[in-house]
Amino acid sequence: MVQTFTQNDIIKALYHELPASEMVHLEEQLENDTEIQNNFEDLNVLKLKLDSLVLEPSMSVISSILDYSRSYKK
Amino acid sequence: MNRKLISDQDLVNLYVSGQESALEELVGRHKSKIYTSIYLLVKDSYLAEDIFQDTFIKVINTLKAGKYNEEGKFLPWVLRIAHNLVIDHFRKEKRTPIVTNTDGFDIFEVLGFVEESIEDKMLREQGHNELRRLIQLLPEEQKEVLIMRHYGDLSFKEIADLTNVSINTALGRMRYALNNLRKMMNQKEYSYRQAM
Missing domain, CATH: 1.10.10.10 (Winged helix-like DNA-binding domain superfamily/Winged helix DNA-binding domain)
Incomplete structure (x- = not known):
């Protein structure tokens, strides 16, 4: 049986939320369908770009939080 | 014991039992994801830091009061608190976020x-x-x-x-x-x- 995947399934796969059994079928479909394969690869590239955008809070705010915890009184 | 191998839930339990250093590990482990999420919603580094701090004050108050019951889901729980604080902020301000890219350039690190x-x-x-x-x-x-x-x-x-x-x-x-x-x-x- 040929299983077809929705666009939402592709998004689930991208974020590792597609069940393993379905992922196997999707990978098979990716191998045989260049358009879906290109789409998936483009989304993966975008995901990597988003991964690289990581922001950090300042050390002073971290210190304030830890100080608050240490001085906490019930 | 290597704290990096301890689950969030075990760190929460250690913290509740009085080990302050467990909180430091939890904050260090999740600070980037939480702060980035807040910053991208409010688009202002000073406001993002305030909300980040308020989020953890709520976390600390809840944990110290023994009211935490989100077993195994520490990060989603903290993010829900942060998300609600962002919504509260915009409700108080009675405005929707304004697009700007001039703020915070010098204090974030990638x-x-x-x-x-x-x-x-x-x-x-x-x-x-x-x-x-x-x-x-x-x-x-x-x-x-x-x-x-x-x-x-x-x-x-x-x-x-x-x-x-x-x-x-x-x-x-x-x-x-x-x-x-x-x-x-x-x-x-x-x-x-x-x-x-």
Whole structure:
């Protein structure tokens, strides 16, 4: 049986939320369908770009939080 | 004991039992995801730091009072608190976020890059500024799902529950967000090529 995947399934796969059994079928479909394969690869590239955008809070705010915890009184 | 191998839940238990250092590990482990999620929603580094701090004050108060009952789901729980504080802020301000890319350039740090030249660093920062700007151009509902899934690590089910929509709606919003970002990036590349 040929299983077809929705666009939402592709998004689930991208974020590792597609069940393993379905992922196997999707990978098979990716191998045989260049358009879906290109789409998936483009989304993966975008995901990597988003991964690289990581922001950090300042050390002073971290210190304030830890100080608050240490001085906490019930 | 190597704290890096301890689960969030065990760290929570250690903290509740009085080990302050467990909180330091929890904050260190999740600070980037939580702060990035807040920053991308409020677009102001000072406000993001205030909300980040208020989030952890609520976390500390709840844990110290023995009221934490979200076993195994520490990060989604903290992100829900942060998300609610962002909503509270905008309700108080009675406004929706305004697109700006002028704030916070000097205090955020992007991790994972070493030994790069000044030119590389400038190009990377330009790329990040552009990506942040494009994220801000997304419709609010799409941006919200993108931030919660990508930076907050919430599952689509958790996002659906948090935003009172179906999983398919949450997935659809994410799909539109990614496709719109991709289109905007392609358009920008096309414009550059035309200008050269």
